Amino acid sequence: MTGEKKINIVLAGQGNAGKSSAFNYLTGLHQHIGNWAGKTIEKREGTLFFKGHTIDVLDLPGIYSLTTVSVEEQIAREYIIRHKPDFVINIIDSTNLERHLIFTLQLMELECPVILVLNMSDVARRKGIEIDHDKLEKIFNAPVIPTVASHGSGMARVMDKVIELKGQPHTHRIHPYGKEIEQAIGQLSGSLTGLSLPYPVRWVAIKLLEKDGEITRLVGEQDPGIIEEAVRLGGMLEDIHGHDSGIVIADERSHIASRIIRESVRIDPVRKTTLSDRLNAVTTHKIGGYLVLILILSGMFLAVFGFGNWLSGLLGAWFGNWQEWWAAHVGTSFIASLGWSAIEGVLALIQIAFPYILPFYILLYLLEGWGYVARISFLMDNLMHKMGIHGKGCISFIIGFGCNVPGCLSCRIMESRRERFLTAVLVTLVPCSAVSVIVFGLVGKYVGLWWAAGLYLFAMALLFITGRILSRLLPGEPVELIMPMPDYKVPRLRTILSQTWDATREFIYIAAPIVIVSGMVIQAIDLAGWMPAISSLLSPVTVHWLRLPAITGILLIFGILRKELILVMLAAYMGTTSFSDVLTAQQMITLAIVSMFYVPCVATISVLWREYGWKKALMVCVLETVGAILLAGLVTRILDFVF
Amino acid sequence: MDRIQDQKSLNELEDGQTAIIVSINGGKQMTKRLADLGITTGTEVKIIRKTLFSGPVQVEVAGSRLVFGRGMAGKIRVKLT
Numbered sequence: 157m158t159g160e161k162k163i164n165i166v167l168a169g170q171g172n173a174g175k176s177s178a179f180n181y182l183t184g185l186h187q188h189i190g191n192w193a194g195k196t197i198e199k200r201e202g203t204l205f206f207k208g209h210t211i212d213v214l215d216l217p218g219i220y221s222l223t224t225v226s227v228e229e230q231i232a233r234e235y236i237i238r239h240k241p242d243f244v245i246n247i248i249d250s251t252n253l254e255r256h257l258i259f260t261l262q263l264m265e266l267e268c269p270v271i272l273v274l275n276m277s278d279v280a281r282r283k284g285i286e287i288d289h290d291k292l293e294k295i296f297n298a299p300v301i302p303t304v305a306s307h308g309s310g311m312a313r314v315m316d317k318v319i320e321l322k323g324q325p326h327t328h329r330i331h332p333y334g335k336e337i338e339q340a341i342g343q344l345s346g347s348l349t350g351l352s353l354p355y356p357v358r359w360v361a362i363k364l365l366e367k368d369g370e371i372t373r374l375v376g377e378q379d380p381g382i383i384e385e386a387v388r389l390g391g392m393l394e395d396i397h398g399h400d401s402g403i404v405i406a407d408e409r410s411h412i413a414s415r416i417i418r419e420s421v422r423i424d425p426v427r428k429t430t431l432s433d434r435l436n437a438v439t440t441h442k443i444g445g446y447l448v449l450i451l452i453l454s455g456m457f458l459a460v461f462g463f464g465n466w467l468s469g470l471l472g473a474w475f476g477n478w479q480e481w482w483a484a485h486v487g488t489s490f491i492a493s494l495g496w497s498a499i500e501g502v503l504a505l506i507q508i509a510f511p512y513i514l515p516f517y518i519l520l521y522l523l524e525g526w527g528y529v530a531r532i533s534f535l536m537d538n539l540m541h542k543m544g545i546h547g548k549g550c551i552s553f554i555i556g557f558g559c560n561v562p563g564c565l566s567c568r569i570m571e572s573r574r575e576r577f578l579t580a581v582l583v584t585l586v587p588c589s590a591v592s593v594i595v596f597g598l599v600g601k602y603v604g605l606w607w608a609a610g611l612y613l614f615a616m617a618l619l620f621i622t623g624r625i626l627s628r629l630l631p632g633e634p635v636e637l638i639m640p641m642p643d644y645k646v647p648r649l650r651t652i653l654s655q656t657w658d659a660t661r662e663f664i665y666i667a668a669p670i671v672i673v674s675g676m677v678i679q680a681i682d683l684a685g686w687m688p689a690i691s692s693l694l695s696p697v698t699v700h701w702l703r704l705p706a707i708t709g710i711l712l713i714f715g716i717l718r719k720e721l722i723l724v725m726l727a728a729y730m731g732t733t734s735f736s737d738v739l740t741a742q743q744m745i746t747l748a749i750v751s752m753f754y755v756p757c758v759a760t761i762s763v764l765w766r767e768y769g770w771k772k773a774l775m776v777c778v779l780e781t782v783g784a785i786l787l788a789g790l791v792t793r794i795l796d797f798v799f
Numbered sequence: 800m801d802r803i804q805d806q807k808s809l810n811e812l813e814d815g816q817t818a819i820i821v822s823i824n825g826g827k828q829m830t831k832r833l834a835d836l837g838i839t840t841g842t843e844v845k846i847i848r849k850t851l852f853s854g855p856v857q858v859e860v861a862g863s864r865l866v867f868g869r870g871m872a873g874k875i876r877v878k879l880t
Binding site for chain 1: 827829830831832833834835836837838839840847848849850851852854855857860861862863864865866867868869870871
């Protein structure tokens, strides 16, 4: 392969512009998904072979602007400046052209070669938005190509353009700011020419006037005098406009975008009310919206758990006699038993991943592709805010009901580190499908369904209170919800399946090694005959405080692996599945409460560790274990008055 | 002449009302973030939906829908058109 046939492109744009669809269409199965070094933000790369060229495609995280507010934005601009991709493909939502052009203007300031892709052009046409592409091309002096990325239409033209223009110098038109701003930029640029910075000079000057923290620091290290000059010039702008100079520039950029729109876009004055508009009105209505939400979510849970219980039962029956087969053919030696526990871990993962997690993700991505997830965030924002996080956190909770592992991973959609951690901790308190097995198999079956439902309410109340307390304790300010409300659209099966596959694969990659290894460790402890010693060591807590049988200590240790093992091992140690013979109703409720809230399972712990460091992961484990034990002991004493 | 009485917070408007932004009294970061989304003084906004108990508001700006948290909406002063 010759060097000149290799082309690097990056996809950049704001959220909801169809960047993921474009990326999936271009790269198909040739994708690699990882993390940005040292960051918990997904890095998606892929390769496309097109007309004899190898085109490397990188999907930059979705962003609002290129002024550092969030990590995503910093990653994007650093990448563009340092790696100098051959082309930045700016994916733009044609139906929200004005807002997206503000970002385009910022991209152009980075002085990189940009191709404007006006995506969702079909929807724009339907809405009566007529965009003059030739005019836009002239305004920016950059290629403008309309596409419908979800169908792939227009994407080949984008790639043709990439090949055609490769190696040619670009001459994008700079859109000047107001006179006084340009004077300040000119003066600063003059002073900056002596410095050695990897960035375009005009861009640095603009960033200094915008008081960008990172750039101010970098320039300040080389010449503090320039910072003083920038502060002085910024002060002059503030005197003229009465605002912070950063806001003056952002305002001006927004006005430039409006002007470009006036020159190049004609909107049908009779704005048609679309089906999407009507659906939006119903699904975000102050009362009707919540009814729809309850219907959709309960439908989703019923479908997932109905299907999951059926498939998991089927798989369980199928795997049922494998252990006997193993014992008969491989043996029951120490090593053979360890081997079996590794296999058992894999089988258990399969019984969680396929019956529960896969269908859960399919439905969730279906709702997302349709546009409903943003409505959930909107409707739940108020309640979530009382826990110190905004509406988007609700999505992580919903996922957490299926499994805490993907629930914690999904906290990445929150903007700040504080909110990510806060959301993740709260997700660990959400009763996952494994915990539901205990709640329904023990309390629901032997004490009553209302008691089981009560435990769920109790869990929600505890989650709410913990959120309130934690949001006060954690330093930092809560971030306000601000998000675009996308149009409803017909979800694309291909996108849903690829997102589901990615997410399920990530779950297996993260959970499998840790579940297998820790399963073998616990099995070894058991085989070594240390379990009775451990349970008697824990008996002051289990027997005296929780008033449970002494073997509870062992159950809780197995439960760290996977929560439903508490029930499985209870049956194994008691030699019966008729739990009402061995436990009183009071004990069942107590055991269920401990199981629900004590340490998250080992796979969830590993996610907390990976994303937030071992100190925070350990802190969560210790606090939740202590809290759960204290709480369950108190509840059991209160229940004295009931039973 | 604008009288201060004509001004309201964005979250005091009702569904379907249209207004012009008069001032944004949030912090620097919020104001900038809004400007990056094309929302500055002089921008016309239409309330599409509010939630119960003065939660977030859903607005239409330049043909696109956006959602603001309640705190943010409270800091945006508008004048009815």
